[in-house]
Amino acid sequence: MWPVAARLRPCALRAVAFLPDHSCARAWFSGRPLARPFFSYTSFGNGRALTQSCRYVRRRHSRAALAVAAPEKNVDKVIFGEQDEVHKVPTNKIRNFSIIAHIDHGKSTLADQLLIRTNTVPDREMQAQYMDGMDLERERGITIKLNQARMKYTASDGQLYCLNLIDTPGHVDFNYEVSRSLAACEGCLLVVDAAQGVEAQTLANVYLALDNELEIILVLNKVDLPGADPERVKKEIEDVIGLDTSNAILASAKKGIGIDEILEAIVKRIPPPPERINERLRALIFDSYYDPYKGVIVYFRVVDGRLRAGDDIRLMNTQKEFEVLEVGALAPKPVVVDELYAGEVGWLSASIRSVADARVGDTITLKRKPADAALPGYTEVRPMVYCGLFPTEGDDFEKLREALGKLQLNDAALHYEPDVSSSLGFGFRCGFLGLLHMDIVRERLEREYALDLIITAPSVVYHCLLENGKEKRVDNPSNMPEQRKGISEPFVRMEMITPRDYVGPLMELSQSRRGEFVDMQYLTELRASLVYNLPMAEVVTDFFDELKSRTQGYASMDFHQIGYRQNDLVRLDIKINGEQIDPLAVIVHKDAAYRTGKALTARLKETIPRQQFKIPIQAAIGSRIVASESLAALRKDVLAKCYGGDVSRKKKLLKKQAEGKKRMKTFGRVEVPQEAFVSVLSMNSAGDS
Helix, strand or coil, X not given: CHHHHHCCCXXXXXXXHCCCCCHHHHHHCCCCCCCCCCCCHHHHHCHHHHHHHHHHHHHHCHHHHHHHHCCXXXXXXXXXXXXXXXXXXXXXXXXXXXEEEXXXXXXXXXXXXXXXXXXXXXXXXXXXXXXXXXXXHHHHCCCCCCCEEEEEEECCCCCEEEEEEECCCCCXXXXXXXXXXXXXXXXXXXXXXXXXCCCHHHHHHHHHHHHCCCEEEXXXXXXXXXXXXXXXXXXXXXXXXXXXXXXXXXXXXXXXXXXXXXXXHHHHHCCCCCCCCCCCCEEEEEEEEEECCCEEEEEEEEEECEEECCCEEEECCCCEEEECCEEEEECCCEEEECEEECCCEEEEECCCCCHHHCCCCCEEXXXXXXXXCCCCCCCCCCCCEEEEEEECCHHHXXXXXXXXXXXXXXXXXXXXXXXXXXXXXXXXXXXXXXXXXXXXXXHHHHHHCCCCEEECCCEECEEEECCCCCEEEECCHHHCCCCCCEEEEEEEEEEEEEEHHHHHHHHHHHHHCCCEEEEEXXXXXXXXXXXXXXXXXXXXXXXXXXXXXXXXXXXXXXEEEEEEEEECEEEEEEEECCEECHHHXXXXXXXXXXXXXHHHHHHHHHHCCCCCCCEEEEEEEXXXXXXXXXXXXXXXXXXXXXCCCCHHHHHHHHHHHHHHHHHHHHHCCCCCCHHHHHHHHHHHHCCCC
């Protein structure tokens, strides 16, 4: 056999390695032959037959292909992690759970402790915030991209359990992703800081968990801190949320206190998934990401039936069909398995080209035996906040296009389309889920792709009612039609939790942002909850910064959209030397138009360099000027050479200068520097208007 193989080309030698019935193939696979041969020696004479056969083998046995590419390494350990990390257990021994908490309450640290205590991650590979894979996540201490981990745990009863931890983002921008992750679980750990108590995001997450009918295990974290007061926090939770705190677990994720009690509570109190292995396949997608070699990797939870490699699947909401190449689990590194059945959580690879084809919340079923109905809860996520991204250097436009395209491969919620401005040049109009999402994309573009960007003021999506009765969505103020019947803007329900000493400043802040008071109640003697209805346009500027500033950082907030309302809104245009500057246009309430226009024109007067002629800077609503400033001209002292003589000589020189200035103003064009745009736009986002 070896002389034959020695005479073959390298590619043919690799093909010989796939032959399961020969000694060389068994040598390559360490004595583990494949199930059956896929082609014979006669296939080498036909290039097409060989190509098809190799593709089929690679699809069915991609791990073997990796072994051929690197025969000196153990494929199971190097590529996919230890094979024995995935233990198949009965459905009644599976526990699917998530961890929900307010930001900085210790969610990621607790996840690290669970991975360490179950020996899921070796000590040499362990690092802080192990589940947070992005540097940006570790720097900010937040979870942006959710993750999952499969842990094996031997409980006090001596039984081996499979614990599937599904991590969730902790910000309101990703509320839909959190809801779908919780829908894939039967229970959750509610982590509350024993010193800070209940916060706004805590309430929002608890309501999501209750909507999905999850078993909630209360964990009071950071009990080792000097300021911790577990009894006060317990009473607060009972009064505010209504949860029974008698079986709350006192823990410190940093010190490793209470971790064993948490693991035992997961096993004993969270119910196992229902046994529906014999039903038709239905699996819930709760996340996906793009791999440059395998395409989109889909994270899912099998609700009914079972899924194997080679199955033809259909996504029930998008009606896309694919062939599954691999299925596996995360332990927490990818491990290929033969199949996943009802109750299990894992991933699949099916040569999917775009994450938009495998949207969060969609249902996977088999093409040949489709399910009768999709799993409930699917909605298509739409951007809430829009802004313009323009490179400071015009040559970086294509680089920005390529960078946005790469980011969109992993982020289906990111929308962008080309935009052009007479002042800023070529760029893109981008849509985001919220301000945090926008800030993350901007920072990744600047950090990972070395781009220097100018970002226009964020704006929300308005509904404009035209004179013909039709409604138009407007995400760019400069696109607002002149002829219209009315403008509707999105409103949000804002809930703020604050110490009682700061109730007055927060009410003043909300009233100044056109807020409508809804409710106020004292959670405890020292903490109060304020509820307001606010225009979203007032929230996406600096509301959070102002809230933290007025409460010395002690208050927290959470909001959700409640619909659109028609208001007396106008488009405020900025004109410089008679020329309208579209990127500076804003949509404001009519009552605030003068104040906003005065602030914008005053800031522009400070930042635009003086010219040889007088420059008028105006804020206008249609043809009506509501605020105006003028930038004085640079003037040469033409009278310096006159040491006396008749006054008519001086008047003649001044008249000649004035005529020149008038001619320069007629033909001159003001170039607004990028520093002026940055200054004004930062003023918009800082709420000076």
